Amino acid sequence: MDLNFSGPVTRVVTIEETTQVGQARREALSLASQAGFNEGDAGRVALAATELATNLWRHGGGGRMYLSVIAGHDGPGVELCTIDRGPGFVLAQALQDGYSTGGSQGLGMGVIARQSRVMDVWSDDRGTVVLARIHAERAPRNADLAYGAVRLPIKHEDACGDAWHLQVQARQLTLTMIDGLGHGVLAAAASEAGVRASALAPAGEGAVDRIARLHAGLSGSRGGAAAVACLSLDNGAIDFAGVGNIAGSLLIADTSRGMASMPGIVGVQYRKAQAFALHAPAGTLMVMHSDGLQARWSMRDYPGLQHRHPALVVAVLHRDFDRGRDDVCVVALRAGAFE
Incomplete structure (x- = not known):
């Protein structure tokens, strides 16, 4: 696919x-x-x-x-x-x-x-x-993809400065998230430039190279935070790199492992992104979100939710942890479910 x-x-x-x-x-x-x-x-x-x-x-x-x-x-x-x-x-x-x-x-x-x-x-x-x-009546039984997302602007704004992009090519899933600096039209212009750059990326591009691509794409904008997770569909290996305040977590069984981002502003100035090698066995729930969502949530407070549809997880997290004073973007997906 x-x-x-x-x-x-x-x-x-x-x-x-x-x-x-x-x-x-x-x-x-x-x-x-x-x-x-x-x-x-x-x-x-x-x-x-x-x-x-x-x-x-x-x-x-x-x-x-x-x-x-x-x-x-x-x-x-x-x-x-x-x-x-x-x-x-x-x-x-x-x-x-x-x-x-x-x-x-x-x-x-x-x-x-x-x-x-x-x-x-x-x-x-x-x-x-x-x-x-x-889904359309003619769609196959496996039409649904095990991911969920919420992307919303701050109250009283139409333009959203947070954005995300999902790519599946050459047995690699790549999830990209961008949080344009601030909010409003200029923040949206920055994040949309990042999404366009991500959509043009070649198959198999690694996380550090994707961050560099985003940096070039956001040049001339106000810049923003960005994170990229590249998941191998063959063995669950994850290549992750992030710059700025994008939070990432891998929920495996009863454990949670953070995905660390480095300081900087993509499109403006940052030191070379650092890649982190992680592993997501089939069934792992990967969650990434902008700082419009509070980072203090824990699946331990929601017994059983981790194993439900990722879109349901996203909706509950947004319901309970939206800061309410910034754009917000939350994406969750299930490893091993994109064959």
């Missing part, structure tokens, strides 16, 4: 009243069109979005829906994710047609599951996160 995917800015719809359900449906249809879905597949996306938004308003006391176009094995898909502060529920019960905690017909969760290739739920004392990923 070859892949060259630049992560889009996540769309957010606040659901606090019934009229906003329609807005969620329209945003979902817009993304279905971007993904190239036909009328039937777009209808499935719209139906799932309507049911998710309705459940969010009716049972979760309101909240937010995150919407994104996602990369897949055989073309893009659409991800819908809702986050609330409600009382939660048990997924196995909610999937039974007729089960309801709010006096409805109890068909919503079952409808969402039938439209989705992936559906996952996390519920705790802070609320509930519901994830649905929808």
